Amino acid sequence: MPRWNVLATIGHVFLLFLQATGKLSRFTATSLRHCVTPPFFPRAIFTQMLRIGYFSLPVVGLTAIFTGAVLALQIYVGGSRFNAEGFVGQVVVIAMVRELGPVLAALMVAGRVSSAIAAEIGTMRVTEQIDALTTLATNPFKYLIAPRLIAATLTMPLLVLIADIIGVMGGYIAATRRLGLNAGVYMESTVNVLELDDVTSGLTKAAVFGFIIALMGCYHGYHSRGGAQGVGAATTNAVVTASVLILLFNYVLTDFFFS
Amino acid sequence: MTSGSAMIAISGLTKSFGSHAVLKGVDLEISRGESLVIIGGSGTGKSVTLKCILGLLRPDGGQILIRGQDVTRLSGAKREAVMADVGMLFQGAALFDSLPVWENVAFGLIQSKSMPRKQAKARAYEVLAQVGLEEDIAQMNPAELSGGMQKRVGLARAIATTPDIIFFDEPTTGLDPIMAGMINELIVERVRELGATTLTITHDMKSARQIADKIAMIYQGKIIWCGAAGEIDSSDNPYIEQFIHGEIAGPIQLDA
Ligand SMILES: Nc1ncnc2c1ncn2[C@@H]1O[C@H](COP(=O)(O)OP(=O)(O)OP(=O)(O)O)[C@@H](O)[C@H]1O
Numbered sequence A: 001m002p003r004w005n006v007l008a009t010i011g012h013v014f015l016l017f018l019q020a021t022g023k024l025s026r027f028t029a030t031s032l033r034h035c036v037t038p039p040f041f042p043r044a045i046f047t048q049m050l051r052i053g054y055f056s057l058p059v060v061g062l063t064a065i066f067t068g069a070v071l072a073l074q075i076y077v078g079g080s081r082f083n084a085e086g087f088v089g090q091v092v093v094i095a096m097v098r099e100l101g102p103v104l105a106a107l108m109v110a111g112r113v114s115s116a117i118a119a120e121i122g123t124m125r126v127t128e129q130i131d132a133l134t135t136l137a138t139n140p141f142k143y144l145i146a147p148r149l150i151a152a153t154l155t156m157p158l159l160v161l162i163a164d165i166i167g168v169m170g171g172y173i174a175a176t177r178r179l180g181l182n183a184g185v186y187m188e189s190t191v192n193v194l195e196l197d198d199v200t201s202g203l204t205k206a207a208v209f210g211f212i213i214a215l216m217g218c219y220h221g222y223h224s225r226g227g228a229q230g231v232g233a234a235t236t237n238a239v240v241t242a243s244v245l246i247l248l249f250n251y252v253l254t255d256f257f258f259s
Numbered sequence B: 001m002t003s004g005s006a007m008i009a010i011s012g013l014t015k016s017f018g019s020h021a022v023l024k025g026v027d028l029e030i031s032r033g034e035s036l037v038i039i040g041g042s043g044t045g046k047s048v049t050l051k052c053i054l055g056l057l058r059p060d061g062g063q064i065l066i067r068g069q070d071v072t073r074l075s076g077a078k079r080e081a082v083m084a085d086v087g088m089l090f091q092g093a094a095l096f097d098s099l100p101v102w103e104n105v106a107f108g109l110i111q112s113k114s115m116p117r118k119q120a121k122a123r124a125y126e127v128l129a130q131v132g133l134e135e136d137i138a139q140m141n142p143a144e145l146s147g148g149m150q151k152r153v154g155l156a157r158a159i160a161t162t163p164d165i166i167f168f169d170e171p172t173t174g175l176d177p178i179m180a181g182m183i184n185e186l187i188v189e190r191v192r193e194l195g196a197t198t199l200t201i202t203h204d205m206k207s208a209r210q211i212a213d214k215i216a217m218i219y220q221g222k223i224i225w226c227g228a229a230g231e232i233d234s235s236d237n238p239y240i241e242q243f244i245h246g247e248i249a250g251p252i253q254l255d256a
């Protein structure tokens, strides 16, 4: 009876979903436990901060400056329909700091870093390097995963802070050069409208996104199977799931800060 | 079985991958300071047996006692404590490709024995010399080495912490005969002089004869023969006969 087959398929998919969620939750719990218990690996954390943060600066900076500039032009167009051209500075800074800085930076970093982490840990898995770690009495969660999670969670807010500043600069350049707005007035309105809450909510998002980026890279890498093909699949899955989770948690966090 | 005195005692070990039953009840016992060699055809589950003992694979059934402790039921810190005195050479070397050769060798010393880096480095150079590697490769990346050289670095890494129990998965595969002889010597020395208990997997009968106190043969998921190394030529076991002489005709089915 096809009716039952449909139900069976739905049930099967649902079970698979629950299974994956359970597996991920357990992985996350184990990882978190190892993040907060010694020994720590400061050398590894520092290396990862460089790789995740410093080397993401160019791509994040470029994204931010163009986004800020485009935002200024678009808001000018939209705003001029109800004589609100004067609010370009305010809208740019709020949109940038609260929303676009964290989300766009996180999506860019997800593409760069989740994939790199998944590929690295996945290769270590399929070449038995993770097994080798265990036989050297070193816990892979401690040595590989915790440093990446810590580094990404600490680095993303810094990266987003820089993205915010560059984004506002991009808006400023477009507004003063292209739209001919008054530089002093633009800057003043930008600074005056900004509230501490805008910055802290944006940076909190950034920290969560950083955690998601590293977690997805580690999770998919750690569970990769079967050679180069498996590592390739892990890399793709890491980027896709990280991006989706970033967008999902962006809504959840925004809703949370809203209330 | 006198599991009380054995360093490693395995009984009824089973392991399947999906519907493919690889181990169907492996029984093995290794006494303290003994060198056991496992021989057997390709794909018969030798590496899987090692990985079960090391806890890298979870066995489906059976018992694995290391120093009388059932390691299949241990987890977390307790398991790590048992593993702290175990060394392993992987069949594919499994070197950390993000670290230079010397740091691979010094890894266990730095991470689990908390030895200062400088001292660990000196010790790594010493062990590398023991496995016949020149000083100038210590700074190289594992990817820059030949397969045989990687194998020797893996061997150096396995013995650097002077563990009580060492597992060697095909230590001489890919090495020239002289180097193989040298590695065999090194393994014998570990057992005789340092009192280590070793379990070695090999296809190389010359090497097996040189390093083994006891030889076990695995076939179709079970240990079908186990005896003193000297007895292997007079075993009268048709499987052993066929294996050690490399004959095509005999009871061992190649498609197994
Ligand atoms: N992770 C795994 N997943 C699925 N099957 C596996 C896995 N590891 C090993 N096997 C299967 O188990 C069997 C035994 O593998 P194992 O690596 O132990 O062979 P081996 O005796 O070490 O052979 P060789 O001498 O060639 O190294 C093989 O048929 C292999 O396909």
Ligand SMILES: [Mg+2]
Pocket (backbone or CB within 6 Å): B046, B047, B048, B091, B169
């Ligand atoms: Mg093998």
